[in-house]
Amino acid sequence: APFAGGQADGLAWWENLPVNSDAHPLKAFAIIILSIVPHAAEVEHLFSELGGMQSAKHCNLSSHIQDTWQGPC
Numbered sequence: 001a002p003f004a005g006g007q008a009d010g011l012a013w014w015e016n017l018p019v020n021s022d023a024h025p026l027k028a029f030a031i032i033i034l035s036i037v038p039h040a041a042e043v044e045h046l047f048s049e050l051g052g053m054q055s056a057k058h059c060n061l062s063s064h065i066q067d068t069w070q071g072p073c
Contacts, residue, residue, distance in 0.1 A: 010034050 007013045011034040021028040
């Protein structure tokens with residue numbers, strides 16, 4: 001069933017939960033985990049160093065995979 005109410009923002013939910021983080025370490029853990037900003041910068045940097053994104057290897061990828069990316073080969 002789809003989400004039908006409450007607070008859709010998990011971080012805000014945990015931050016507003018009226019329990020002490022010292023007594024309930026799961027609250028502190030959830031806030032830390034939900035505060036992590038997802039990104040792929042380290043992986044993109046590695047591919048860049050290896051020449052995997054702007055090379056003949058990139059241009060030989062199937063059109064199906066290239067359709068998911070922005071920009072020309």
